[in-house]
Amino acid sequence: MTDDPVKKYFAVAVSAPVNRPLTYLPPDESDQPLIQGMRVLVPLSGRKITGYILGMVDSAPVGQQLKKIYAVLDSEPFFPAEQVSFYKWIANYYHYPIGEVIKTALPAGLTKKSGRRVMITDAGRKYLHALSERTITGTPWFSGLLHKGELSPHVTGNLWRSKERRLLELWVDNGWITISSELVGGTAKAKTEICCGLAANIDSLEGLKISEQKTLDVLHRISAETSSRFVPRREITRVYPGAGKGLQSLAQKNIIVFAEQQVYRDPFGECFLESNIPPALTGEQKKALGAILPAIKEGRFAPFLLHGVTGSGKTEVYLQAAAFALEQGRTVLVLVPEIALATQLEAHFLARFGTRVALLHSGLSSGQRFDQWRRIARGKADVVIGARSAVFAPLKAPGLIIVDEEHDSSYKQDDGFRYHARDLAVLRASRSGAVVILGSATPSVTSYYHATEGKYKLLHLDKRIEDRPLPDVEVVNMQSVRTVSGRPPVFSPVLIKNLRENLDRGEQSLIFLNRRGFANFMICRDCGQAVECRHCKVSLTLHKSDNKLLCHYCGFSVSGKTLCVHCRSSSLTAIGVGTERLEHELTELLPGARIARLDRDTCQKRNDYIRILRTVHKGDVDILLGTQMITKGHHFPNVTLVGIVLADTGLGLPDFRAGERTFQLISQVTGRAGRGEKPGRVIIQTFQPQHYSIQMARNHDYAGMYAREIEMRKALAYPPFSRIVNVKIEAKDDKYVQDAAARLANLARKFQKSSEAEVLGPAPAPLTRLRDRYRWQLLIKGKKLEALHAFLHRLEREIATLSKAGKLWISIDVDPEYMM
Structure with a gap:
């Protein structure tokens, strides 16, 4: 088509799996300006869906009949214009549709689309009444039509994408139902x-x-x-x-x-009260700030890795750097890996900066997130604290970005749009001339390597506040500890002895186990089979308080009194240990001790978490036990004993980072002991006492762990000496997914000959079946980033062809954190 010089053309990123922006004409008779960052409703494949204005384009694609924007949904942009190029870079790097990238970045509840409402006719009702009850109950939507007379767009959306579509079309042809279109979604409102x-x-x-x-x-x-x-x-x-x-x-x-x-709806609710008076700085803190503040003042990109032992005062460095950035008229973004940590830092930042602070994380309601996003976009808040997705906050002129616990794998999204918030924080800082501080007591091997190579400036906080010593650590070899029955106990005698002594002294203890539930699985004593999830190839975990067996991957559950599905026996035995069982055993071992448990089962809501921590701070808890939720960011001055149960749990995972993660987890929980005036003690229970991760954690030897890990990775060409991409292939049929993975691998190897990428696999994923899908994977390694992405762009076209055949889900995970 020829371009009309009077016409305007707009590039729109649609919230659909479309890999490029689409071009649209402006809506009819609309005086409202179309600005970058606004949401619009656009036609696509016979539907109306939400899109995002990326800007104007000079010309229209040749040979296309352009459609008009249906409606403008906003009176103001939802993200600043400078973030358009940020989103484009992200979409290209992670090989993910740009509209889906923006949809993920924005608060939930903003996406509108057209849906189909199904209404039954008199003829249809007559036909249904003539069917047998068995036929009606066998097709769930028959029952819905019979009792309600209609099916909502939410229900029909799922049906339209299933094998029921042909049946629905037949009912339309026979005049038994009518279908009308209506807009659905967009629930977040002012x-x-x-x-x-x-x-x-x-x-x-x-x-x-x-x-x-x-x-x-x-x-x-x-x-x-x-x-x-x-x-x-x-x-x-x-x-x-x-x-x-x-x-x-x-x-x-x-x-x-x-x-x-x-x-604006209040997102803060209950929170801890902290002093708003800055404490006196240590010499190490002054030295760190002496490097950070000039870079903020100059408005230049400067990445710092702040390696500070637990209790060394990293938070105060963050706070004073933030105050300085605000004085310079810049904004501040603070990222934490989990909502629980946001609650801790939130109290410190609220005490210093009051109403200037905004929160962004999934623990807020959709309305609260909507309000917080608008506060930030309108310049009403210039300090943002949040979890992973807060990296997309619509802050103008960020001058300081803080990534606390930068090593934490929670910064990587593990499904859908698989981005890494830490890496995007560094990218965003580089694009806005900001300082970025990556803080951790146990930095990731990759980040520390970047620091040793000069990519990041390395800052040290080697001493705790007031020169308090790091805790003494004892490793207990559980291979030599047995009960009367010959089986290893949950708690070693030395840990029980220390717990009793701590109780007698009125001091608090912390027990860590990275498994929730009562028992890891149930085994049939008659046939030896474990009770597995119907939808995943994993064992169900026993949760005794609810009397149910639960899948921690898909949420499927059955009664705790279920029969063996293999032999119908009722002789099931609980094997393994979780935090619920720890609580049960501690109650029996230490009657009268006040015990609290902190895990996902006891913290369904934000206030549950705060309530439990308050009781610990007030001294109303003698022993706090839990999962990873208790390992980071907490300051309990009266906790003098930490016990780590099954410290080697993660070492058996098929992942090259297993040793690094085990060291980090042990070191982080070890750091909870002895943060007050009294010295701390840590007891590590393990079946692998000589493993280097255990030994290095025992000696607080990060340098030793890093040297061991970096040598291994260099020899095997693992990150940071290469880049890895995991291509995941999933289908509901095992043979189908296996054949598809083989076809994709053959195509990849053809491309490999003309590139510098290495193709490994295909192979079944360690978790071979999840949510009714069989899973295979293909690993691609490359030393040069540009060559690897060029290879992936070629492979993407073949993936699109394979996916169009249906029954197949293929995803690209760039820089994967887990290979499961």
Whole structure:
């Protein structure tokens, strides 16, 4: 087609698996400007879906009949224009559709699309009544139509993508159902409330009643604190419960006015109280800040790796660097690997920076995330704290980006859009002229290598605050510890002895096990088979408190009193140990001890987590036990004993990072002991006491662990000496996925001859079946990044061809953290 010089063309990233932006014409008769970062509704393949304006383009694609944007969904951009190039880079690097990248980056509940609502006709109802009850119950949507008379777009969306589609089309042809189109999604909306504010022209403030004057004083105070003319009525009545009548009478006297205003939902709720007075800095902290602050002032990209032992004061370095960045008129982004850690840092940053702080993580409701995102985009908050996805926060002019616990694998998204937030934080800092601080007591081997090679500036905090010593560590060889029955106990005698002594001294203890539940699996005593998930090739974990066996991958569960599916025997035995069983055994071993458990089962909500930690800080808990949730970021001054049960659990995983991760986990939990005035002690229970990860953690020897790991990786050409991509192939049929993986591997090897990439596999994934899908994988290694991505772009075309055949799911995981 020829370009019309009057026409405008817009590049739109659609929220669908489309690998490039699409070009659209502006909507009919719309005076609203279309700005980069706005959401629009666009037609695609007979549907209407959400898209994101990336900008204007000079010309239209040749030979295409362009469609018009259906509607503009926003009056303001949802992300700044400078992030468009950021999103494009990410989509190219991770080989993921740009519209899906942006959809992941934005708060949930913003995507709208057209859906199909199915309504039954009189003829259809008559036909259904003639069917047998068995036929109706055998097809779930028959029952829905019979009882409700309709199927919602959510239900039909799943049906339309299944083998039921042909049956639905047959029902339409026979006149038994009708189908209408409607928009669904987009549930996140602004909240409005009745607010009160001073009238523009006040006649007189004389002669006010006491209640009116008190109400007015409260309004003045809240208005001043929030720098806002209008204050929600509920806030005034919360501070002064008797304000209701006073507000009405003040309005009648034309002293205040009522107005419906948009308000931000409070994301903070309960949190810990921290001092807002900065403590005196140690010499090491001053030295670290002496390197960081000049780079912030100069507004240049500078990556720092802050290697500080546990309890050395990394948080105070973050806080003072953040305060300096704000003084320079820049914004601050703070990333933490888990929501639990966000709660810890949130308290420190709120104490220092108050209402300037915004939160972004999945623990918030969709409405709260929507509000926080808009606060940031509008410049109402210039400090953002959040988990992985907060790396996309719409901050303008970030001057400082902090990645706390930078080594943590939780920064890598493990499904869908598989990005690494730490790596994107470094990229974002480089594009905005910002300082990025990667902080950890146990840095990732890759990050430390970058520091030794000069890519990052290495800063050290080698001493704890007030020169407190690191805890003494004892390793217990569980191979030599047996009960009367000959089986190894959960707790060694030395750990039990130390727990009792700690109780007698009134000191607190912490017990760590990286497994939740009561027992890892159930085995049939008659046939020897384990009880497995119906949908995954994994054993079900016993959760005794709920009396159920649960799959920790897909959520499938059965009663704890189930029969063996192989021989129908009821003789099932619980094998292994989880945190629930630890709690049970500790209660029997130490009657009277106050025990709390911190894991995903006891912390379903944010307030559960805060409530448990509060009891520990108040001294109402003698022993805190839990999973990884207790290992990082916590400061318990009265915890003097840490026990680590089954410290070698992760060493058996088929992953080249298993040794590094085991060292990091042990070192992090070890760091919880002795952070107060009393020295700490750690007891590590293991069946592999001579493993270098255990020995190095025992000696607090990060340098030794790093030297061992980097030597091994160099010899085997593992990262950081190469890049790895994991291509995952999944299907519901085992033979089908095996054949597809072989075909893809053969194609990859043809490309390999003309590239510098190495193809390994295909092979079954260690977790061979998850959520009813059989899984194979193909590993691709390359030393040169550009050559590897060129190889992947060629392979992508073949993947698209294979995927179109249906029944197959293929994903590309660049820089995978886990190979499972």
